[in-house]
Amino acid sequence: MTSKLAIALPEHSAHESSLNIQFLLTGTELMVGDIVDTNSVMLAQSLKDHGAEVTRKVTLGDDFNSLVAEIEHMSRTADVLLINGGLGPTADDLTAEALAAVIGQPLEENAEALIHLSAWCDRRGFNLAGANRKQIVLPKGITIVPNPTGSAVGFSVIHNQCHIICTPGVPIELKQMWQQEILPQLIPYLPKKNKVKTVKIHTFGKGESAIQNLFDQHLADWPQAIEIGYRAASPLVDVKLTTRSEHAESLIPIWLPKIEALLGGHVLKISTVDANTAEALQQPYTLAESLVGLLSKHQQTVSTAESCTGGLIASNITRIAGSSAVFEAGYVTYSNRIKSELLGVKRETLQANGAVSEAVVLEMAKGALAASGSDWTVSVSGIAGPGGGSDEKPVGTVWICWGSCSQLKTQRLVYPTNRLNFQRFIANVGLDLIRREILNIDEMPSYFLKKGK
C-alpha cells in the first residue's frame, strides 16, 4: 500500500506563523490511571528534534459527544491535529464514528482498508469477520494512512483548514506510522534552520546539584546559546547541552571540553541524542556497558564477590551482550559460612572484624582473583537494610575492595537509603571503580568524599 497522505499547508498558516500541532489522545484507560501516556512523549520528542513543539494536548475517555466537541474545537486552532487511539475493533473505539460526525460524512466500508485488513488476517491465518470488520468502516472522503504492522489503518481529512490525522494507540504501530508516513509529510513545514541538537554527557558519581554548583562556580561565562539541562538516569546523571542554531552548535567544541575537564573521571561517555526515539523512552546508558566495552577493548576479564549486592553486579555485567568474553565467574556469598568455603575468608577474620569489614572484603577479593583467575575483581560487604544495622555499622555501611593481583584497594562508604537504591548504587560504584582502574584515573571519585558516620 502506498501512502496518499499529503500535507499541504499555506505558506503562512491560517492560525499562526509557526505550525500549530495539537494532539488528542483518546481512551478511558488513559483517564482512569490504568496506563501512563508514552505515545505523546514519543511524538513530542520527535517533533522537538526537528525544532517544533506541540501546542496543546487533550486527553479524553471513550465518550462520543466529548470526542465530537473536542475534535471540532481543536480543529479550529490547529494546523495539524493528531488523534491517537480509538481505532480498535471493540465498541468503545469511537474515533471513526466521531470524525464522521464532525465532518458531516457517512461511514462506509473503505476498499483500501479492506485490502489491508484482509492481507493482515491472511498472514495470521485468521478469518476476516466479526469485530475486526469494524476497522474498515471509515468516514467517506478520508485518505488512508498505511499501518505497517497493525490491523487498523490510519486516516486523514482536512476540516476547518486543519489536517486531522487519526492514528492507532498501539505504541509500535504509532511509531512506525509516524516515522514512515506522517513525519516526512510534516518536515517541510518544520523549522529547519532552528534544528535542535543535543549532546549528552553521561556521568556517574556526582549528584545533579553538585554538578550544577560546580558549573555555577566555574562556568560563569557560559554562553546563553547552549542550554544546559540535567537528567537523573539513576544512578547516572546525564548533562544535556541543547543548541537551537548553527551558531550555537559551533560553540559546542569550545565549551564541551570545559565541562569534561570539570567533571574529569566522572564522565562515562559523550553521545548525541538519538532523534528517532523519545528521550524519556530510551534505554539509558549504563556503567556496565561502559565497563564491558573497556574490558573487551583491553581483552581483560573481571570477577565479582558480592555479599550485600547479592548478584546485582554480576547481573548488571551479564545483561550486556558480549559480556561472556570478559566475565567468567561471580560469587554471591551471602552467609559467612559461604564466604569462607567459597572464597577462603578466614573464620578468625570474620570473628574479629565482622562480615562488614575491610579485612573481610580484602580476603573476598583475594579469594575471587585466585579462584577465577580474572584480571580484575571487586568485592562488597555491607548492610542493605532495612534490618541489621548497629550504632557502629548503621544501615547503608559498606566496605568495597577492588583491583588486580598486583594491587587491591579498599574503601568504606555509608550510603543510607532504601534497600533497592542502596544495592543499585553500590553495584554501580563497584563497576565504576574497576572502570577507573582500567583507565588509570587517579582522581578520587566524588562518592568517596562524602563523610560517613
Added chain:
Amino acid sequence: MTSKLAIALPEHSAHESSLNIQFLLTGTELMVGDIVDTNSVMLAQSLKDHGAEVTRKVTLGDDFNSLVAEIEHMSRTADVLLINGGLGPTADDLTAEALAAVIGQPLEENAEALIHLSAWCDRRGFNLAGANRKQIVLPKGITIVPNPTGSAVGFSVIHNQCHIICTPGVPIELKQMWQQEILPQLIPYLPKKNKVKTVKIHTFGKGESAIQNLFDQHLADWPQAIEIGYRAASPLVDVKLTTRSEHAESLIPIWLPKIEALLGGHVLKISTVDANTAEALQQPYTLAESLVGLLSKHQQTVSTAESCTGGLIASNITRIAGSSAVFEAGYVTYSNRIKSELLGVKRETLQANGAVSEAVVLEMAKGALAASGSDWTVSVSGIAGPGGGSDEKPVGTVWICWGSCSQLKTQRLVYPTNRLNFQRFIANVGLDLIRREILNIDEMPSYFLKKGK
C-alpha cells in the same frame, strides 16, 4: 496552617448530574517529551477508587495566552478544574498570573502564603529573597490550599461556577495536598454507593491471551457486575476483578474461587488494590517476594547456579528484605572452566553435551547443593543472545534443573526474545519452579507446554 478550601457544589451540578472533574497540566517539559506525566495518573486512580472519573485532561506548555484561554474554556464545562504545575519560582511559572487574568483580579502579596514560605525558608536556613518571593504573589481573592512539604502553596477560586484549584507540579507535594486537602472536600460529591473495589490475582507462567481464552471457554456465565481486566506486570500477569456496587462485591467470594481453580498453580497471590497509590505507579508484586516468603515460612534455604541469567536469580532474591535468612550462596558460572572448578561439572560432560545441556545443568545443581548445603537449588544454562545460537540450539534455548538432594528435575525451554527479556523471564521461571516444589504443585506450568524448535 489550617485549610480554608471548602468545595460547595449545587445538589445537581450546573453542567451535568455527575461531577465534572477536569485536569489542566502545565509545563513545557510535559509538551516536549522530557518527562512522562504521572501526576494525573495518580489523581485519576484516586478518583477511580471513589467511583469517579476525570472527564477531560488538557496539557499545555508555559504560554500565558494559551493558559488564559484554556482556563476560561475549561471552567465553563467543569465543576472542578484542577490545574497542576506552574507554581514554581522561575519566570516560566505562569499559573498565578494566568488565573489572575482569567478572573480579572490583580496580583498581590498574599499574607498567608508569606507566612508559609517564611517558615519553609527558616526550616532550611534560607533567606526569603529573590526568585522565591514570586511564589507569594497570588491573585486577589483566592483561598490558600496548604502545601505540607513544598515552598509553593496551592490556591483556589470559584469562576464560572467552577472550583478552580491550583496545585504544585512536584509529585510528592501534589499527592499530599490531594490526600490531605482536596480529596476530603470532594468526597461528599463522589458516588459513594458506587464505590469501586478491585481484587488482583497475581499470576506467572500464562500469557494474557491464554488466560483470556481460558476464561472465555470456562466462564461463559461470568456475571456482568464483575469487570475482568488484565495487566501485564512483566513477566507476571495480573488479573483484575473490579466491582462497582455492594451487590457485585458480594459475588466475588463465589467467582474468585472459579478463577483460582482454572489458573491453579499459576496463581502467586491474591490482593486487594491499595486505594492510596495509583496502580500504574505501584511497586509490582514479584515472584522473588513470593518465594522468599515461602522459604521463610518453611525455614528452608535456596542456592542458585547461573550461567545465562548471570546472577539475576540471586539478585532478584536478595532484593527482598529478609532474604539473608533463606539465601546463602549464588554461583555465577559464566565460563565452562568456572562451571567445572566451582561446581564440579565434569569436563567430559561439557565436551560431550555442550554447556547448554541437561547433563550440565544437572551437574551444576548437584554441585550447588553439595557446596552450599542449601535445601533447594536451581541451575540454568542457555543462550541469551543475540549471538551464540546454532540450528540445534537457537538463541533462546535454555536447560533448567531444580529441586533438592532427594529429587532433581530438568527441563528444556526455548524462549526467543531479546537478551534482557530472556534473562528476566528465565530468572522468574527458576524462582517459580522452586515455589512449585515447596508447594507440592503437581500440575505442569504453562511455559513448559509450549513447543520449542
